[in-house]
Amino acid sequence: MDKNLAVYIWRHTSRQQIWILFIILLSMPTYFLSLDLPKQIVNGPIQGDGFNTPDAQQTFLKIVLDLPDWLGKIEPVVLFEGFHLSRFGMLMALSAAFLLLVVVNGLFKFYINTFKGRLGERMLRRLRFQLIDRVLRFPPNVFKRVKASEVATMVKDEVEPLGGFIGDAFVQPAFLGMQAGTALFFIVLQNFWLGILAAFMVGIQGIIIPKMRRRLIRLGKERQLTARQLAGRVGEIVDGISSIHVHDTSNYERADIASRLGRIFKIRYDLYQWKFFVKFLNNFLAQVTPFLFYAIGGYLALRGQLDIGQLVAVISAYKDLPSPIKDLIDWDQQRLDVQVKYAQVYEQFHVDQLIDPAVQALASKPATPIETPISIYNFSASDDSGARLLENITLDIRPGENVAVIGTAGGGTEALADAIARLVWPENGRISVNGADLLALPEAVTGRRIAYAAGEAHLFQGTIYDNLVYVLKHYPVRHPAYEGTLASQREWEVSEAQRAGNPDHDLRSDWIDYETIGAKGPEDLSAAVEHVLEAVSFSDDVFDLGLRASLDEKLHPAIPRHIVEARKALQTRLDEEGLSGLVASFDLALYNTEATVAENLLFGTPVGPELSNANLAANAYFRSILTQSNLDEALYRMGVEIARNAVELFRDLPPDHPFFQQLIFMTADEIPDYQALLQRVQDKPFAAISEADRRRMMKLTFSYVEPRYRFGLLDDGMMERIVQARMVFHDNLPDNLKGAIELYDPEGYNKSASILDNVLFGRVGHRHADAGDRIRGIVRAVLDDLDLSQDVMKVGLEFNVGVGGRRLTTVQRQKLHVARALLKRGDFIILNKALSSVEQRTQEQLVRSVLGEAARDGRKPAVIWVLSNPNLARLFDRVVVLDRGVAVEDGNYDHLMSRKGVFAGLLAS
């Protein structure tokens, strides 16, 4: 990137700029002709100049090659004799020529504008890419002071006007300048004094207006700065929302935002005022000139010093003059504006110690393993504030050894792990691998041979699987084969990317580096994924996520059939073990007490809004069935009872009371409404109740589950009537509702329900202790028997982790990070308090299984684990102890214990 915008643009687009200038030059003669023609039309056919007799004729399109005298005295050569036309014919011919010129001018403009647009967009693409490329190459400490959202707005919004400008950078002034010059030249040709007058007015416009606009630019800069800061603050609020809640600082934040908005408003308002004033002045100056032309030009015409045709041509030429001038002034303002923006962006993205592009160069070969020790030599590092993190650390990490790093609070253990992962850069000293500085090694070596996971775990939005294999996406390994339109599409992509200076790597390739982890292809990979998930005991979580997910049949066409088998196997199993009471299965002829009243009436899962709980009471067909089965009033009465109970229980509680979580069918805000409703309908016969009130009461009934709420509202007779209504409902289901419900079918797979619900085909009983956990265990066993667990796991791996992985718990995120660090099969695995959120009791078992997985299949990577719990250090070959950034002890566990130094002290505390 160049510091000067014009140089930057010229460097990348000089050839195109010259081409477009050439085209503009080419367009000038037709432009000039189109100015000259009106004069000929008015003076010739209209005014009758040269048509003195009615049948007088003139020649049209006579082309004569008339060489200047200094080339030698040669008679003019007539190339084309032209047509002889009458006065009317001449008028038509000249008008047609005018039209032709208009079209040619228009086409020139069209070509020039498209060309400029493309040029600008390509440059914008190049610039944006370069900015992101720089972000990818920033040294780690930069990220402590830049706000993510500010960088994002700079790349997204602030460089956008640059794109529009780049196409115009050289072309616009040239084009407009020539245009204005041509028009001015034309006017001067017609009448010298009018030309001088026009030039004078244009001069005033060109000098005053830009001066006034300087203020606009300054205000614009302020606006940009404040808006960017606002974006930064909004980003901070979103990221730090929990801090705001727990400290009751929301009103402080409101005040801050309000004052920022106030400032932005003031700047913007000033901007508007000034802008419209400048506009007014500009328009005034532009309009005064024609006045002078009419007055002075008219006077000259009256005196006979100027013919009418010339006057008309001058005025119409002048019409074309202010707009290029105005555009030129606009261009100049835009130039200053984008210059400032570019300078700011340049400054923000111009940091010292940018990582050399060679370090990140794409290496499309597996990296050679690191088989020598990583040597840390006299390594010192500080944080932003200058506080020392590490002080003269010298140690070797040998291949294949398991090292526990333990430290006192603020001991610098995390910084040490970060240093080996190149996330902390040295102030003094260095880390070297086989004699080479770690920081100078290509990331293709360190990023593939060193694995790293930290406790502060950030994930990209995507599925669990995407996040796992993310660590293997180093280069496009397998290129897809393209045919037909896809091939030409790909060709276009490549050529466009190259023109804009972007890399042309294909995102649709398979980027997963199977070879490095010793896998042959996707099949081996899924086995490896299973191993690492098992090692961090994340498999069960993934399995549960799979169970709770509904299935995408396109991705897994075979699973539904197997799930129906599993359903039957589960039934048999529950019967055999005498646990059939755990699940109340759906049976078309029976009321399911563990399901809601609505579920029992519908006996199916609603698809779409028509039959959802909220709209059920309003559905005409459904209500007609209720009336037919005489359930209308009964269900309404039940609703009244439910409302009565709920109001009695909850009316004294504040609306934000946690108990309201237990109240599924009503929200806290609805309590007073229902209280009023109860009074309104009290003692009224059913017939006198309005339809809206009936619906509101019935809505409560639909969510009612007797064993859960225990209000004692469902007796056997009622249940039987509901089952009968269900039959009627199914038998007469109209066609337009067939798509709105998926009926429970013992032999079919229900697409709208989760896999678990499909296996259960019923509801887990509310009353059995730990029924949910027990059922899940049994379901797992059944699916294992049928070899279906892997399929469910696959569905679970497709779970979307949400922004930053927020749909997973902290522990799950940490486990996922460790799992993928293991998946990479690096030679050095650095785990930086990577499982710190895991419960103390399970930590030891996890550490063991992770160490075991790292060493699976006879591998022997070095594991460097920063532990928060010193007790676990005994599981490692070697323990390094840090105290205030200094490595104070180093040796095996027993040796350090016997020394009774810092480590023994840490263990005792």
Place this chain on the structure above:
Amino acid sequence: MQLRDEVELLRRVPLFSGVAPAKLKLLAFTSDRVSFSSGQTLFKQGDPGDAAYVVLSGSADILVNSQSGEIKVATLEPNSIVGEIAILCDVARTATVRANAPLETLRIRKDHFLKLLAEFPEMAVEIMRVLADRLSHTTAELSEARSELRRKTH
């Protein structure tokens, strides 16, 4: 069994006998009805305490681990509450409780129980009274056991 029957039963638990029926109904509503079959464990000694149980019907054994295996220290009868200590003072379960017959319980979750105590001081006072009563009993038993021990060793 319906909510109002549960309220009746709760009233017979000494801990709750002084609490207004409306509050008891809320307590019952926010609690889960959980059944255990004979031999099933409610919780194990050493587990973190997350809920207390009120026995509605059936009975259960309270067992304590010792070197010679589990020792039964008491039997739970209907209308008694178990596990409340662990949820009041955040200690691990001090004993294992296992149903010895089909058992019906109300499972009162820790956060709900604490919330109720905070909201209704009369309930807190009642609980304090019962716990103090229990403590004085335990103290009396302890001193009796000590003097017994002293008599035997002399």
